[in-house]
Every structure is written in C-alpha cells, then in structure tokens.
Amino acid sequence: MSEAASGPATPPRRHADGAESDTPTSLAEIRAAIDAIDAELTVLLARRQRLVKAAASFKADERAVRAPGRVEEVLAAARRRALEHGLATEVAEAVWSAMVGAFIDLELREHRAAERRASG
Numbered sequence: 257m258s259e260a261a262s263g264p265a266t267p268p269r270r271h272a273d274g275a276e277s278d279t280p281t282s283l284a285e286i287r288a289a290i291d292a293i294d295a296e297l298t299v300l301l302a303r304r305q306r307l308v309k310a311a312a313s314f315k316a317d318e319r320a321v322r323a324p325g326r327v328e329e330v331l332a333a334a335r336r337r338a339l340e341h342g343l344a345t346e347v348a349e350a351v352w353s354a355m356v357g358a359f360i361d362l363e364l365r366e367h368r369a370a371e372r373r374a375s376g
Contacts, residue, residue, distance in 0.1 A: 304359065305359070305362065308359045308362060308366075309362070309363070309366050311363065312363045312370060313366075315363075318364060318367065321364050327356055327360075330352060331349060331352055331353065334348045334349065334351075334352040335348055
C-alpha cells in the first residue's frame with residue numbers, strides 16, 4: 257500500500273540522544289520484537305554449535321573438553337559485556353552458564369563419539 261493510500265508514515269520514535277528507539281508500544285509489538293531476537297539468537301547458537309563440535313577434535317580428553325578455566329573466562333566476559341550493554345549481570349551469568357553447560361555436554365558427546373570411531 258502506498259503512503260498516499262495509507263496516510264503519512266509515522267516517524268520513528270527517538271531517544272533523547274537522537275538515536276532511533278526500538279521500544280515497542282504494544283504487547284504484540286514487544287512479542288514480535290522478542291521473537292525476532294530469538295530468531296537471531298538461534299542462528300548465532302547454531303553457528304556456535306558448529307564451532308563447539310569442531311573444537312572437540314582438538315581436545316585430548318574430557319578434562320580438556322570441560323576446561324574449567326575457559327568456562328570462567330567465558331562467564332567473566334559475559335558479565336563484562338553485560339555491564340557494557342545494560343544487561344543485568346545475573347541474567348548474563350545464568351544464560352551463559354546454562355548455554356556453556358549445554359555445549360559442554362554436546363562437546364563431550366562429540367568427543368566420546370570421535371574416540372569410539374578412532375578405536376573401532
């Protein structure tokens with residue numbers, strides 16, 4: 257539909273600093289925005305999964321897969337980025353802890369499967 261047929265376009269909402277606002281004005285808009293973010297996250301998580309699976313082949317044993325020092329580095333970075341972007345650090349830590357734990361479980365399965373293939 258053209259602008260003439262639908263009326264003038266609503267100008268984007270702006271923050272005090274002039275940046276365009278992404279704050280929806282209805283529950284439906286909020287849900288649609290959350291769904292769009294979830295779709296983006298899914299793509300990023302699939303990319304992360306491919307890298308995690310590839311990493312399994314570089315690790316000698318399950319301790320290397322679990323890599324507690326690396327886990328702490330990842331969580332510390334998540335907390336730091338959360339502070340930089342206005343995300344509650346407890347949310348970042350909970351989300352990253354769950355995500356890292358799930359990916360470690362996946363990587364352990366990949367590592368064990370690779371060991372079985374190598375010995376069988």
